[in-house]
Amino acid sequence: MSQLNASVRENALGRLQAGQSQSEVARALRVSQSTISRLWHRFQQTGSSAPAPRSGRPRVTTQAQDRYIRVTHLRHRFQSASVTARALPGGRRISVQTVRNRLHTTGLHAYRPLRGNVLTRRHCQARMQWANQHLQWTLPCQQLAPRCLQR
Template sequence: MPSKANQMLSKANRHIAIGLLEDGQSQRAVARRMNIHQSAISRLWERYRRQTSAADAPRSGRPRATTAAQDRSIQVHHLRHRSATAISTAQQIPRLRRLSLQTVRNRLREAVLRARRPYYGPVLRQEHGLHRVQWCHNFQIWNVSNWRRIWFSDESRFPLELHDGRMQVHRRRCERFVNACVPQVDRFFRTVL
């Protein structure tokens, strides 16, 4: 199991910590300077004295399927094309063998890019404004008894197949209304036609 020092300190910071310890500074002072727990510095120093190396210890488990450059290209691809699917990304990333869809999803999760349903922004033209004003003029004389005859309902979707055809965009937190994440639709003319 990898030590806490390996998980929290980069390779360069590990060498800096070893250098400070060799200069005679206390483990507590080095831990405070590196903003890490003193026990992690103690384990790092103990391993360095035993192995004369601050490199990562060999770890068990499956090796990573992608390199750091491929991870960045997956993230950049989804930031440029917010509605791209994992299948299209897996086919476009240059590799010796095809990436699995789960690997792409894992890399997006590491980059805090989640697939969410988009907020649809209306395309507002001049005719939309005219139609809205006309609608308001038609119904401004209505009273409460007229509006009581109108039944407002909440429509729900019940997909009969696995995929309901909805589009998803990959976005970070607080990016719901970013222009890249908002597809524009013309709902008014779709319902009129």
């Protein structure tokens, strides 16, 4: 069944108890009729509209740690996800990807520092010398077909 929040579930159950058909309720709430049917049957069997417990892997971080990750990145926008993963309180180590996932769910994105080639002074001088030597180079199109320039 699709996950309906508590207010929508209660609204659906109220409409059903008031005498509306499952199809009418489904159309009004823009969900499938089978979703309303399962909700009604579960309510009749258990007396509750709460969804059944689901299996799955438990979350690595708590909601408090998720808030900490979000607040930390709002305060330090250029802090990398790896630094946040190492500094997370609670004693449990989490992966960098977990930090990125938590930030992504809140609409933020982790900072990934660009690591380019490190150019020494000698590299810079060699590049400048090469560029100066080749200032007079022309495009092959200019040499082979002057009509390319006329377009």
